[in-house]
Each structure stands twice: as structure tokens, then as C-alpha cells.
Amino acid sequence: xxxxxxxxxxxxxxxxxxxxxxxxxxxxxxxxxxxxxxxxxxxxxxxxxxxxxxxxxxxxxxxxxxxxxxxxxxxxxxxxxxxxxxxxxxxxxxxxxxxxxxxxxxxxxxxxxxxxxxxxxxxxxxxxxxxxxxxxxxxxxxxxxxxxxxxxxxxxxxxxxxxxxxxxxxxxxxxxxxxxxxxxxxxxxxxxxxxxxxxxxxxxxxxxxxxxxxxxxxxxxxxxxxxxxxxxxxxxxxxxxxxxxxxxxxxxxxxxxxxxxxxxx
Numbered sequence: 001x002x003x004x005x006x007x008x009x010x011x012x013x014x015x016x017x018x019x020x021x022x023x024x025x026x027x028x029x030x031x032x033x034x035x036x037x038x039x040x041x042x043x044x045x046x047x048x049x050x051x052x053x054x055x056x057x058x059x060x061x062x063x064x065x066x067x068x069x070x071x072x073x074x075x076x077x078x079x080x081x082x083x084x085x086x087x088x089x090x091x092x093x094x095x096x097x098x099x100x101x102x103x104x105x106x107x108x109x110x111x112x113x114x115x116x117x118x119x120x121x122x123x124x125x126x127x128x129x130x131x132x133x134x135x136x137x138x139x140x141x142x143x144x145x146x147x148x149x150x151x152x153x154x155x156x157x158x159x160x161x162x163x164x165x166x167x168x169x170x171x172x173x174x175x176x177x178x179x180x181x182x183x184x185x186x187x188x189x190x191x192x193x194x195x196x197x198x199x200x201x202x203x204x205x206x207x208x209x210x211x212x213x214x215x216x217x218x219x220x221x222x223x224x225x226x227x228x229x230x231x232x233x234x235x236x237x238x239x240x241x242x243x244x245x246x247x248x249x250x251x252x253x254x255x256x257x258x259x260x261x262x263x264x265x
Contacts, residue, residue, distance in 0.1 A: 028121035033128060042091045048130055048165040050083045051140055057203050067205050069234050073103030076141040078202040078228035083133040084162055085222055088126050089169035090193045092182050096177035097185030103263045148233045157239050164247035171254020173216050196222040221250045
């Protein structure tokens with residue numbers, strides 16, 4: 001005959017087996033988000049720098065854009081592209097590189113959370129940070145005087161471009177973090193960030209560069225994303241097929257190479 005104590009023990013005993021995959025991914029994504037929000041350097045990179053560039057360059061009277069757009073109308077799409085790059089590439093590459101160095105990824109590999117689940121959690125965190133960035137950038141840009149000239153289709157086209165850009169930059173970030181030492185990843189990610197800031201059409205129009213270099217710059221992920229967003233939000237264009245295809249190619253190549261060469265230890 002069972003005693004009340006034995007019944008209570010059976011009732012509250014932990015169920016064997018791992019938690020559902022969705023719950024594991026949600027818990028890991030929440031942990032990733034908390035780490036991002038507690039990291040001052042990452043917050044500076046993902047939030048402070050894009051907003052600082054938006055306000056500083058939008059008020060700079062010496063820059064002649066020659067694009068038919070006001071300064072704020074030109075800058076806002078580029079700063080959105082920069083925010084995607086800072087979160088999906090630079091911040092993620094540095095964080096993942098040091099997680100790999102300190103054995104965090106190796107320890108996570110011993111948990112029921114699969115590699116696919118870990119990547120899904122990191123992706124969810126990146127998207128959540130990008131949503132926060134978008135809200136802040138749009139609010140600041142609107143306060144300064146941004147007036148987008150976009151068709152109704154932009155409601156769908158802009159998120160598609162941002163997701164393609166996120167996939168492209170995330171693949172490159174994981175490739176870099178999974179093949180280089182943490183210190184090399186830190187240096188390389190910051191260097192790429194600065195270079196793409198200058199030549200990716202973020203604050204300077206690609207038309208300002210030599211004609212021979214322009215087609216190559218448009219094929220960079222930053223150039224494709226900033227150009228595509230500017231065409232949609234600044235010129236009222238439809239779906240920028242060329243830029244979307246460019247981002248898709250970068251995404252497929254980066255993710256495929258990262259999946260093949262990423263070293264978890």
C-alpha cells in the first residue's frame with residue numbers, strides 16, 4: 001500500500017529526457033539576449049554607433065550626396081544596413097569567437113541542445129536585437145525629419161532584405177569565428193566593419209567612388225543591403241532583384257562554408 005509520501009514523490013519526480021526543442025531554444029535565446037544587453041561593448045557597437053552616425057552625418061552640411069535625396073533620407077537606409085551588419089556580423093563573430101576559445105560551445109555541445117538548436121537560438125537573438133535597433137533608428141530618423149518615399153510593398157520587401165542580409169552576415173560571422181583564433185576574429189571583424197562602413201554605401205554614396213570600383217562595391221553584402229534598402233525606402237522602388245540575389249548568394253556561401261569548416265573546440 002502506497003503511503004502519502006511515496007505518492008507525492010512519484011507525483012513531483014522529474015520526468016526523464018530532455019525538454020522540448022522549442023523550450024531549449026527559447027531558454028538559450030533568452031540567455032544570449034541577456035548577455036548582449038549586459039555587454040557594454042556590444043551595446044555600443046549595435047546601438048550607439050549607428051545612432052551616432054545617423055545624427056552626426058545627417059546634420060553635416062559639407063557632405064554633397066548628389067543622390068536627389070535629403071541627407072537624412074539617404075542616411076537612414078544605410079544606417080539600418082549598418083545596424084544589421086553590426087549585430088549579425090561583427091558582434092556575433094566576436095562573441096562566438098570568444099565562446100569557442102573559453103570552451104562555452106564545447107560545454108553546450110554536451111547538453112541536449114543540438115548545434116542546430118544553438119544556431120537557431122543565436123539567430124533569434126540577432127533578430128530580436130535588430131528589431132530593437134530598427135525601432136530606435138526609425139524613431140530618431142523620424143524626429144530628425146526622415147520622410148521615406150516607399151510603396152506599400154515595402155512592408156514586405158524591407159523585412160525580406162533585412163533577413164537576407166542577416167543570413168549573409170551571420171554566415172560570414174560564424175565562418176570567421178569558427179576558423180580563426182578569438183583575437184584574430186576580434187581584429188578581423190572590427191577591420192571589416194570599418195572598411196564596409198566606408199565603402200558599403202552606408203554614409204557615402206557608391207557613386208562617389210571610381211566607376212570601375214562601383215560594380216564590385218555593389219556586390220559586397222553591405223553595398224547590396226544599403227543599396228536595396230535605399231532604392232525601396234528612398235526611391236519608391238519595388239523588389240530590388242539584383243541586391244536580393246547578391247545577398248542570397250552571400251548567405252548560401254557563408255552558411256555552407258561555416259557548416260563545413262566551423263571548429264567547435
